[in-house]
Amino acid sequence: MSRLGRRLAFDYGDVRIGVAVCDPDGILATPLEFLDTKDPSLKSSILALCEEYEPTKIYVGLPLNLSGEESESTKKALAFSDLLTRLVTCPVKLIDERLTTSSASASLSQAGLSAKGARKKIDSQSAVIILESGLAQDRE
Numbered sequence: 001m002s003r004l005g006r007r008l009a010f011d012y013g014d015v016r017i018g019v020a021v022c023d024p025d026g027i028l029a030t031p032l033e034f035l036d037t038k039d040p041s042l043k044s045s046i047l048a049l050c051e052e053y054e055p056t057k058i059y060v061g062l063p064l065n066l067s068g069e070e071s072e073s074t075k076k077a078l079a080f081s082d083l084l085t086r087l088v089t090c091p092v093k094l095i096d097e098r099l100t101t102s103s104a105s106a107s108l109s110q111a112g113l114s115a116k117g118a119r120k121k122i123d124s125q126s127a128v129i130i131l132e133s134g135l136a137q138d139r140e
Contacts, residue, residue: 008020047087
């Protein structure tokens with residue numbers, strides 16, 4: 001298998017943006033510290049992540065309704081994806097993220113984290129699921 005390089009994933013939310021990164025071979029996805037959506041230095045934080053990890057691709061979760069229709073959250077995620085496209089030189093790919101938050105919540109609960117303890121970890125755990133989905137799609 002050739003080295004494909006690290007990939008980043010973002011789970012955009014009104015309060016926090018979950019972040020995950022994979023190893024250069026695209027095997028292991030790891031959650032990173034979330035970003036604060038309202039932080040005035042958000043762009044700088046994103047650029048710092050890109051400088052540190054040098055991603056070859058970025059995945060952004062696309063929150064659709066269960067029916068597949070767009071919502072207000074979809075529009076916000078699309079705007080965030082557009083921002084990333086302007087900031088970085090690597091490709092940015094949207095990934096359907098339906099049910100990632102509930103899946104992330106369940107996995108954190110199984111790991112023994114209380115709801116309060118999981119609150120700040122759930123966004124980056126969702127980004128891990130988005131990253132794993134993107135990697136799986138790219139292998140097909």
